[in-house]
Amino acid sequence: xxxxxxxxxxxxxxQTDAESVRDQRRRQILEAAxxxxxxxxxxxxxxxxxxxxxxxxxxxxxxxxxxxxxxIAAIAEDERRRAFTVxxxxxxxxxxxxxxxxxxxxxxxxxxxxxxxALALEVMSEGMRxxxxxxxxxxxxxxxxxxxxxxxxxAQDAGEVAAGVDLCPTISMLMAFxxxxxxxxxxxxxxxxxxxxxxxxxxxxxxxxxxxHADRRLG
Amino acid sequence: xxxxxxxxxxxxxxQTDAESVRDQRRRQILEAAxxxxxxxxxxxxxxxxxxxxxxxxxxxxxxxxxxxxxxIAAIAEDERRRAFTVxxxxxxxxxxxxxxxxxxxxxxxxxxxxxxxALALEVMSEGMRxxxxxxxxxxxxxxxxxxxxxxxxxAQDAGEVAAGVDLCPTISMLMAFxxxxxxxxxxxxxxxxxxxxxxxxxxxxxxxxxxxHADRRLG
DNA sequence: TTGCCGAGAGCGAACGATCATTCTCGGGGT
DNA sequence: ACCCCGAGAATGATCGTTCGCTCTCGGCAA
Numbered sequence: 238x239x240x241x242x243x244x245x246x247x248x249x250x251x252q253t254d255a256e257s258v259r260d261q262r263r264r265q266i267l268e269a270a271x272x273x274x275x276x277x278x279x280x281x282x283x284x285x286x287x288x289x290x291x292x293x294x295x296x297x298x299x300x301x302x303x304x305x306x307x308x309i310a311a312i313a314e315d316e317r318r319r320a321f322t323v324x325x326x327x328x329x330x331x332x333x334x335x336x337x338x339x340x341x342x343x344x345x346x347x348x349x350x351x352x353x354x355a356l357a358l359e360v361m362s363e364g365m366r367x368x369x370x371x372x373x374x375x376x377x378x379x380x381x382x383x384x385x386x387x388x389x390x391x392a393q394d395a396g397e398v399a400a401g402v403d404l405c406p407t408i409s410m411l412m413a414f415x416x417x418x419x420x421x422x423x424x425x426x427x428x429x430x431x432x433x434x435x436x437x438x439x440x441x442x443x444x445x446x447x448x449x450h451a452d453r454r455l456g
Numbered sequence: 457x458x459x460x461x462x463x464x465x466x467x468x469x470x471q472t473d474a475e476s477v478r479d480q481r482r483r484q485i486l487e488a489a490x491x492x493x494x495x496x497x498x499x500x501x502x503x504x505x506x507x508x509x510x511x512x513x514x515x516x517x518x519x520x521x522x523x524x525x526x527x528i529a530a531i532a533e534d535e536r537r538r539a540f541t542v543x544x545x546x547x548x549x550x551x552x553x554x555x556x557x558x559x560x561x562x563x564x565x566x567x568x569x570x571x572x573x574a575l576a577l578e579v580m581s582e583g584m585r586x587x588x589x590x591x592x593x594x595x596x597x598x599x600x601x602x603x604x605x606x607x608x609x610x611a612q613d614a615g616e617v618a619a620g621v622d623l624c625p626t627i628s629m630l631m632a633f634x635x636x637x638x639x640x641x642x643x644x645x646x647x648x649x650x651x652x653x654x655x656x657x658x659x660x661x662x663x664x665x666x667x668x669h670a671d672r673r674l675g
Numbered sequence: 676t677t678g679c680c681g682a683g684a685g686c687g688a689a690c691g692a693t694c695a696t697t698c699t700c701g702g703g704g705t
Numbered sequence: 706a707c708c709c710c711g712a713g714a715a716t717g718a719t720c721g722t723t724c725g726c727t728c729t730c731g732g733c734a735a
Contacts, residue, residue, distance in 0.1 A: 285693085295695085363497075366495065366574075378643060410659075413647075414633050432625040433625075443658055444659065503720080518722070519684070
C-alpha cells in the first residue's frame with residue numbers, strides 16, 4: 238500500500254479515519270433505517286421517518302445513499318451476511334447432528350435481535366417479487382444450501398449420514414424447519430431454546446437416518 | 457322482518473338478487489386486489505392499480521369498500537378462513553399421524569394457488585406490527601393451535617401419542633415445520649408433494665413418540 | 676305508449692397530503 | 706480563498722380519497 242518508502246505522505250491513520258467517519262455515518266443511517274423498517278415495513282417507512290430516526294436532514298442522508306432502494310438493498314445484504322455467518326458452526330467439533338443443531342441454534346440466537354424476524358419477513362416478501370432484493374435473497378439461499386450440502390455430503394461419505402438419504406430434499410426440510418421455528422418464535426413466547434433444542438436434535442437425527450418405508454406404529 | 461302479513465311488499469327474490477350483485481362486485485374487487493397485492497405488496501400496490509386490475513373507476517370501487525385498509529383486512533380474513541379449513545382433515549379416518557400429515561398436505565395444496573405464499577408472507581409481515589391485520593392473524597394462529605391440541609390430546613388419551621410428549625411445544629414445532637415448508641416451496645421447485653410426504657410423516661411420527669434422552673448413534 | 680322522475684352505479688378529474696428526491700445556501704475546516 | 710458538509714425548503718410525482726357529473730333503468734301519471 239505504501240507508495241514511497243520514506244516520505245511522510247498522508248499517514249494511513251488519517252485516511253482510515255476519514256473512511257471510518259463516512260462508514261460510521263452510513264452505519265448510523267442503516268441502523269436508523271432498520272428501526273424504521275421494523276416498525277413500518279420497507280414501503281411503509283418514509284425517508285422523512287428514516288431521517289428523523291437518524292437525526293439527519295434529507296440533504297445529509299442523500300450524500301451517503303443515492304436512494305431509498307439502495308438503503309433497503311444494503312440492509313438486505315446485512316441480513317444475508319449475518320444469516321450466513323452462523324454456518325461457521327458447521328465446521329466446529331462434534332457429530333454432524335451436533336453441528337447442524339449448533340448452527341440452527343446460532344441462527345435462532347441471531348434472530349432474537351429485536352425486529353430481526355420482522356426484517357427477515359420483509360426481505361422474504363420482497364424476495365418473492367423479482368426485485369434486486371430478491372436477487373440477494375435467492376443468492377443467499379443457494380449459498381446456505383451449498384454449504385449444508387458440503388457438510389452433509391462429507392458426513393455421508395464418512396458414514397455418519399445414512400447412504401440412502403437424498404441430501405437435497407433433506408436439506409430443504411432442515412432449512413424449512415429452522416426458518417419455520419424462527420418465524421413462529423416471533424409470535425410464540427413458549428418456544429424457548431431449552432424446549433426447541435431436544436426436538437430439533439431429534440428431528441435432525443431422524444432426517445439423517447436411513448429412510449424407513451415400513452409402516453410403523455407406536456408401541 | 458315483514459311489516460304486513462298479506463301485502464305483496466317487495467319479493468325476497470329481488471332483494472337476494474340485489475345482494476348477490478353487490479357481493480359479486482365485492483368479490484371481483486377482492487380478486488383484483490389480491491392479484492395486485494401479490495405483484496406489488498400491500499403497501500406497494502396503489503388504489504389506482506387495483507382499480508385498473510378490477511376495470512373500475514375509483515369512484516365505483518369506493519362504493520363497495522370504504523378504504524384500502526378495509527380491502528386488505530377482507531383479504532387477510534379470506535386467507536385466515538382458507539388456512540383454517542384444512543384442519544377438517546384432522547377429523548378424517550386413520551391414525552393421528554395420518555390425519556396430521558393429511559392436514560399438512562392439504563395446507564400445502566391450498567398454498568399452491570398462485571401468489572398464495574406471497575400473500576401469506578405479506579399478512580405475516582403486517583401481523584408483526586400491531587395493526588388490525590395482526591389481530592386477525594394471531595386469532596387464527598390460536599384457533600389452529602387449539603384445534604391441533606384437541607386432536608392430539610384425544611390421541612394422547614387413547615394412547616396413540618406417547619404420554620411423555622409435551623403437547624404445546626410439539627404443536628409449535630409441527631406448525632413451524634408446515635409453515636417453513638410452505639415458504640420454502642415458493643422458492644424451491646424441488647419440494648414436490650412426493651418428496652415432502654415421507655419426510656413429513658417421519659418427522660411427525662418422531663415428534664409424537666416419547667422423548668428419548670439417551671445419546672443415540674447411527675448403526 | 677310516451678315522457679318524466681328519482682335512485683343508484685359508475686366515471687374520471689381533482690383534492691390535500693405525503694412521497695422520494697433535489698436545490699439552495701450558510702457555516703466551518705484547511 | 707476554497708470546498709465540502711449539512712440543513713431545510715422546495716420539487717414534481719403519486720398517494721388514498723372525494724366530488725360533481727352522466728348514464729341507465731324501473732315505476733308511474735297522462
